[in-house]
Amino acid sequence: MIASWLFERLKSYRDETAIVFRDGETSYARLLELTLTWHAELARHELGAGSVVLVEGGFSPQAVSLLLALVERAAVAVPLTPASRVHRPDYEAISEAAATIVFDDADRFTVVRHERTVRNALTQKLVLRRSPGLVIFSSGSTGKPKAVLHDFGALLAKFERRGAKKRTLSFLLFDHIGGIDTLFNTLANGGTLVTVPNRDPDVVCTAVEKHRVHTLPTSPTFLNLLMISDAWRHHDLSSLELIAYGTEPMPASLLGRLREAFPKTTLLQTYGMSELGVLRTRSKDNDSLWIRFSNEGFETKIVDGTLWVRAPTAMLGYLNAPDLLDADGWLDTEDAVEVDGEYLKILGRATDLVNVGGQKVYPAEVENILLEMTNVRDAAVYGEPNPLLGKVLAARVNLIEPEPLEDFKKRLRAFCRTRLPNYKIPARIELTDREQFGDRLKKLRPRTNAPGGRER
Amino acid sequence: MQKEVALDVVLSCLRNAMEQFGNGQEGAVGTDTVIVGQSAVLDSIGLVSLIVDIEQRLEADHGIAVTLASEKAMSQRSSPFRTCGVLAEHVCSIIAEEQTA
Numbered sequence: 376m377i378a379s380w381l382f383e384r385l386k387s388y389r390d391e392t393a394i395v396f397r398d399g400e401t402s403y404a405r406l407l408e409l410t411l412t413w414h415a416e417l418a419r420h421e422l423g424a425g426s427v428v429l430v431e432g433g434f435s436p437q438a439v440s441l442l443l444a445l446v447e448r449a450a451v452a453v454p455l456t457p458a459s460r461v462h463r464p465d466y467e468a469i470s471e472a473a474a475t476i477v478f479d480d481a482d483r484f485t486v487v488r489h490e491r492t493v494r495n496a497l498t499q500k501l502v503l504r505r506s507p508g509l510v511i512f513s514s515g516s517t518g519k520p521k522a523v524l525h526d527f528g529a530l531l532a533k534f535e536r537r538g539a540k541k542r543t544l545s546f547l548l549f550d551h552i553g554g555i556d557t558l559f560n561t562l563a564n565g566g567t568l569v570t571v572p573n574r575d576p577d578v579v580c581t582a583v584e585k586h587r588v589h590t591l592p593t594s595p596t597f598l599n600l601l602m603i604s605d606a607w608r609h610h611d612l613s614s615l616e617l618i619a620y621g622t623e624p625m626p627a628s629l630l631g632r633l634r635e636a637f638p639k640t641t642l643l644q645t646y647g648m649s650e651l652g653v654l655r656t657r658s659k660d661n662d663s664l665w666i667r668f669s670n671e672g673f674e675t676k677i678v679d680g681t682l683w684v685r686a687p688t689a690m691l692g693y694l695n696a697p698d699l700l701d702a703d704g705w706l707d708t709e710d711a712v713e714v715d716g717e718y719l720k721i722l723g724r725a726t727d728l729v730n731v732g733g734q735k736v737y738p739a740e741v742e743n744i745l746l747e748m749t750n751v752r753d754a755a756v757y758g759e760p761n762p763l764l765g766k767v768l769a770a771r772v773n774l775i776e777p778e779p780l781e782d783f784k785k786r787l788r789a790f791c792r793t794r795l796p797n798y799k800i801p802a803r804i805e806l807t808d809r810e811q812f813g814d815r816l817k818k819l820r821p822r823t824n825a826p827g828g829r830e831r
Numbered sequence: 832m833q834k835e836v837a838l839d840v841v842l843s844c845l846r847n848a849m850e851q852f853g854n855g856q857e858g859a860v861g862t863d864t865v866i867v868g869q870s871a872v873l874d875s876i877g878l879v880s881l882i883v884d885i886e887q888r889l890e891a892d893h894g895i896a897v898t899l900a901s902e903k904a905m906s907q908r909s910s911p912f913r914t915c916g917v918l919a920e921h922v923c924s925i926i927a928e929e930q931t932a
Contacts, residue, residue, distance in 0.1 A: 732875060762905045767879050780891070781847075784884070788851035797852060802880040803887075 401436040409440035424449040425502035432478030451508030513649035522694035534563035556653040580610040587614040621645035626743035652688035665718040729758030770801035838919040852877030862916035
């Protein structure tokens with residue numbers, strides 16, 4: 376039986392709470408009952424081993440038990456959130472979904488059957504192995520979503536080693552590799568997944584306080600919002616043992632503020648990629664941006680300043696793009712890193728690197744400096760085509776209080792002059808009221824690769 | 832746009848840029864102040880920032896959206912960014928070009 380160890384364990388947790396959803400508690404026993412019902416429902420629709428099923432929903436008891444049933448049946452799950460609904464027809468076609476199951480806000484569902492058979496060679500290979508599958512759509516840096524196919528069994532295998540039982544907030548989304556990792560890490564160890572209706576800092580803090588949450592897996596962008604919102608001051612967050620952040624580089628100034636606000640909480644940088652799964656890391660210490668990979672079950676190497684990883688949890692491949700793994704199974708993460716002995720620091724995506732008249736700049740470094748300025752709430756730095764220097768840096772900044780652009784420019788440049796060489800000081804400075812992060816609470820930098828493609 | 836108005840914008844932005852990027856040399860700026868090349872008051876980053884600032888100022892204060900540093904401007908035999916006076920003329924001619932286009 377597929378992942379039988381997982382189901383044995385879930386059974387053993389019986390009446391303990393698996394999920395808190397809309398403040399209602401669902402026990403492990405109930406979750407497994409629902410899973411049984413799903414087996415009947417899936418059988419009725421002739422969805423069995425190798426069937427691709429798109430699931431639109433969140434971490435509700437029904438949607439989670441459906442995921443469990445799909446794993447147990449060796450089917451292929453394609454999770455999707457309602458926010459990405461516009462992509463559903465595309466995702467159904469790319470993943471060759473045989474059915475779509477949509478959950479509404481009340482956790483009721485509808486099943487739509489499609490007339491499709493799996494033709495993709497990669498999916499066929501997985502089906503022949505009789506392993507369950509997981510398809511994650513990765514937004515990618517070029518805009519067109521890539522469908523990442525995983526062997527779900529291989530992804531889950533790492534949770535067989537027992538970990539601590541924790542109450543964890545489901546901050547990362549249902550269709551995100553980090554969200555799936557959080558879910559199974561929590562369930563495999565008998566913990567409780569505390570879900571939230573949205574990721575407003577106040578809502579998150581309320582849930583942490585009310586349910587005495589231990590672990591908050593999140594993103595630097597959210598942590599910045601959290602610190603600025605002051606919500607953390609108005610709630611008792613003393614239950615928090617661990618704040619984990621991944622998905623983007625952490626600004627040093629923000630890490631410092633977190634350290635002060637949460638002196639007793641461990642701050643941990645994680646490293647996850649849709650293509651790789653989530654890899655265990657250790658931060659050098661709580662206020663350090665340096666991390667070390669545990670290399671438990673995976674290997675890392677640095678090639679020309681870029682991180683490469685070989686892991687058994689790596690994807691089987693893309694369903695709709697050329698294979699990214701080299702012949703030996705190594706994957707180029709495109710993350711530029713600085714190395715110090717066994718520790719390394721993530722500088723940013725090699726694809727975000729801006730070449731200013733021959734000098735290289737990582738936007739994250741400049742953003743981190745801007746975030747240290749008073750009255751700055753958020754900042755996105757990006758390269759803008761320029762006939763003189765090829766590229767120059769542009770900064771789009773959200774202020775806390777209104778301030779005239781001319782005054783702000785003066786202040787910004789005076790601030791940067793003592794901290795950065797001239798070529799790292801933004802030439803274009805703009806103020807904006809629009810938020811500069813997406814629904815994944817991850818920074819969105821304007822992309823201006825085409826000359827004249829500047830957004831106005 | 833009248834050349835005097837353009838020159839005012841150029842000089843005002845140049846004063847800011849020198850303060851923000853310059854090598855500390857203060858002093859009066861005028862029509863003949865050299866912006867690029869030898870004896871220029873700004874480095875290349877300072878120059879690019881100055882040009883962007885002028886574009887932003889023209890848009891904010893005069894409602895005119897123009898691109899001053901184009902491939903075409905770069906390929907002119909003598910740089911339209913040589914001095915403040917020449918740059919002010921360049922501003923006027925680019926605006927005139929866009930308005931007739």
